[in-house]
Amino acid sequence: MIDVPLSVLDVAPVAANGSPAEALAHTTALARRTEELGFRRFWVAEHHNMPAIASSAPAVLLAHLAASTSTIKVGSGGVMLPNHAPLVVAEQFGTLSALHPGRIDLGIGRAPGTDQATALALRRTVEGLSAEDFPQELASLINYFTGDSPGPIVASPGAGESPDVWLLGSSGFSAQLAGLLGLPFAFAHHFSAQNTLPALALYRDRFTPSRWLDEPYAMVAVSTVCAETDERAQYLTGPAGLSFLRMRQGRPQPLATPEEAAAYPLSDVERAFMADRQVGQAVGSPETVAGQLSALLKATQANELMLTTMVYDVEDRIRSFELVRSLADQRG
Numbered sequence: 001m002i003d004v005p006l007s008v009l010d011v012a013p014v015a016a017n018g019s020p021a022e023a024l025a026h027t028t029a030l031a032r033r034t035e036e037l038g039f040r041r042f043w044v045a046e047h048h049n050m051p052a053i054a055s056s057a058p059a060v061l062l063a064h065l066a067a068s069t070s071t072i073k074v075g076s077g078g079v080m081l082p083n084h085a086p087l088v089v090a091e092q093f094g095t096l097s098a099l100h101p102g103r104i105d106l107g108i109g110r111a112p113g114t115d116q117a118t119a120l121a122l123r124r125t126v127e128g129l130s131a132e133d134f135p136q137e138l139a140s141l142i143n144y145f146t147g148d149s150p151g152p153i154v155a156s157p158g159a160g161e162s163p164d165v166w167l168l169g170s171s172g173f174s175a176q177l178a179g180l181l182g183l184p185f186a187f188a189h190h191f192s193a194q195n196t197l198p199a200l201a202l203y204r205d206r207f208t209p210s211r212w213l214d215e216p217y218a219m220v221a222v223s224t225v226c227a228e229t230d231e232r233a234q235y236l237t238g239p240a241g242l243s244f245l246r247m248r249q250g251r252p253q254p255l256a257t258p259e260e261a262a263a264y265p266l267s268d269v270e271r272a273f274m275a276d277r278q279v280g281q282a283v284g285s286p287e288t289v290a291g292q293l294s295a296l297l298k299a300t301q302a303n304e305l306m307l308t309t310m311v312y313d314v315e316d317r318i319r320s321f322e323l324v325r326s327l328a329d330q331r332g
Contacts, residue, residue: 002293002305002328007041008034008321009077009190009221009308012054012061013240016254016312020054024061026314027054031065033318035072037325041105042069043077043306048114048122052243052255059092066100075105077186077221077306078168080113083122086137087155090144094158104163107186108141110134110174135177138167142181165212166219175199175206182210184217189296190308193280196220200300219304222296223281225311226323230284236320237283238262240310241274248273255312282307286327293324 012027014020031042044055058076065074096104110131112119144155145162167178167185170192178185185203189196200218207216227233238261246253282292309320
């Protein structure tokens with residue numbers, strides 16, 4: 001039974017014959033449609049130096065998405081905090097919260113969201129490439145929102161205009177930190193499926209009640225492509241798999257067409273890589289996806305599911321969410 005809230009994670013995928021401007025327009029259309037369908041929240045992820053992704057500036061994109069919708073919560077999934085000064089993030093999301101009260105989520109991650117050379121360009125020093133200071137930077141960020149920051153610096157907007165802060169992760173480190181701080185936790189099952197259950201167990205075991213939560217709240221992000229048939233869904237997921245393969249090979253490109261992905265001459269090693277990547281995804285007809293998401297919920301006991309759907313055509317992307325929403329309405 002899909003009886004938990006459903007949300008959306010998007011990266012504004014750039015198609016091979018498209019442009020970032022078109023990708024951002026498609027993401028806006030998707031946000032509006034998923035709001036109509038009753039999804040709880042719409043998040044965008046920070047990535048850099050990736051030709052297939054246009055969501056490199058979450059705060060800017062979220063300002064547009066919040067203004068283009070009216071009820072759905074919008075947020076970052078996430079802002080990669082080591083790339084930014086905590087004060088800047090506090091002011092950006094304080095501004096968003098002041099403009100759209102009660103509708104802004106701030107999901108925080110500690111990975112760079114890019115390769116090391118680009119991370120160096122963002123962080124400007126070799127010392128900045130380390131994430132060792134992440135707990136302290138997170139504490140500083142939260143203190144700007146709560147007004148507990150020592151010294152004369154006040155985030156304005158920021159203090160008293162706090163978004164809902166989430167900690168994101170794909171490993172045990174962020175899970176434990178989220179638990180110790182009493183924050184809601186979002187786990188990246190879509191690219192770290194083997195760590196999902198251990199990380200959630202750590203989060204719940206380490207959880208300490210806080211001003212934000214009395215008990216743990218875990219959301220699981222899962223790659224989902226739903227179409228009328230299993231064969232159609234598998235066909236549509238090809239471009240995302242090829243994009244991930246090319247990125248891992250150090251040659252990122254815009255999202256290929258399904259025809260190009262299907263015809264791509266994979267080696268045995270590449271084919272095995274693609275098959276391994278699909279483990280844990282929900283791909284297929286409504287009946288197939290229902291079974292996969294229900295099994296994931298049973299295993300994780302997640303409070304919420306966040307679906308990420310990276311396909312070539314925006315109509316197929318929207319249709320996937322329509323089918324899943326219909327499925328949840330029937331069974332939830």
